[in-house]
Amino acid sequence: MRHLVLFYSRTGTTARIAEALGAELDARVEEIKCPRYQSGWFSYLRAGYDSVKGRLPEIDSPQVSLKDYGMVILGAPVWTSYPAVPLRSFLAHNPDLPPRIAVFMTHGAHSPPDKALEFAEKLLPSPLVASLMIRQDDVLKDRYSEALAAFAAQLNAPG
Ligand SMILES: Cc1cc2nc3c(=O)[nH]c(=O)nc-3n(C[C@H](O)[C@H](O)[C@H](O)COP(=O)(O)O)c2cc1C
Numbered sequence: 001m002r003h004l005v006l007f008y009s010r011t012g013t014t015a016r017i018a019e020a021l022g023a024e025l026d027a028r029v030e031e032i033k034c035p036r037y038q039s040g041w042f043s044y045l046r047a048g049y050d051s052v053k054g055r056l057p058e059i060d061s062p063q064v065s066l067k068d069y070g071m072v073i074l075g076a077p078v079w080t081s082y083p084a085v086p087l088r089s090f091l092a093h094n095p096d097l098p099p100r101i102a103v104f105m106t107h108g109a110h111s112p113p114d115k116a117l118e119f120a121e122k123l124l125p126s127p128l129v130a131s132l133m134i135r136q137d138d139v140l141k142d143r144y145s146e147a148l149a150a151f152a153a154q155l156n157a158p159g
Contacts, residue, residue, distance in 0.1 A: 003027035003155065004064065007075030008086040010037050010047065013106045013136045017144065018075050021104070024152045027073070030062035034086035051079040056089040071100040071129065071155060078107035078116040078133075083123075091123040101125075102155055104132040106139055130154035 005022045008031070009015035015031070022029035036057045037047045050057060066072055076087035083105065103120050107113045113133040121128060132151040138144050 002070040003073060004066065004069040004071070005029045005073045005075065006032065006062070006064075006066075006090075008032040008034060008059075008077075008084055008090070009075070010034075010077060010084065013139045014075050014077050014104075016139055017104055017106060017132075017134060017148065020144070020148055021073065021075075021152065024148060025073075025155060028064070028069075030064055032062070032086050032090050033060040034058070034089075035060075037086070047085070048080055050085050051082055054085075054088075056085055056092055059086050059089045061090060061093075061095075065096075067096050067098055069098055071102065072097050073102040073104065073155065074120070075104045075106075076120075077136075078105050078113050081111055081113075081115045081119075083116050083120045087120075088123065091120075097125060099126045100129050100159060102130045102132075102151075103128055104134065104151065106134050106136050109135045109137065129159060 003025045005018050005027050007018040037043045076084040
């Protein structure tokens, strides 16, 4: 397979986009898991606190050889205007990413998502092939197919 979609999702929104993108691109889809934020309203507060403090949690990363893929597409929600800390944790482990990387994030539209995207770009070893920021509301109401198709077309363009 040419593409790998690798995502973290706490409540399923980013997972929906990851699965839809995987189907659109015929890509392998894998999840980064993080039990620390899994359940209950307290885990929401903990997620926000860790995100602001830059405290990186333990994660369960899938056993995949990233270098075997022509492109890795990373997905996560926005937390306190940053990429969610499980993705930051993954990147802090210096994963062996291929040169072609893309990013998508879902967000609650509480604030402009650009800061989270800029932050993600700084953590990555090469410039992004493409990026996509989608509002949670649009995901839940199935209003993302056009944006997703445009993103997929950018990813499929020869580079
Ligand atoms: C701890 C925390 C902080 C958040 N901070 C922001 C934020 O700064 N800006 C924003 O637009 N949405 C924020 N959100 C909303 C999420 O980005 C949004 O609900 C996202 O789509 C959830 O994705 P998921 O279902 O894949 O976990 C935050 C959510 C959590 C849990």
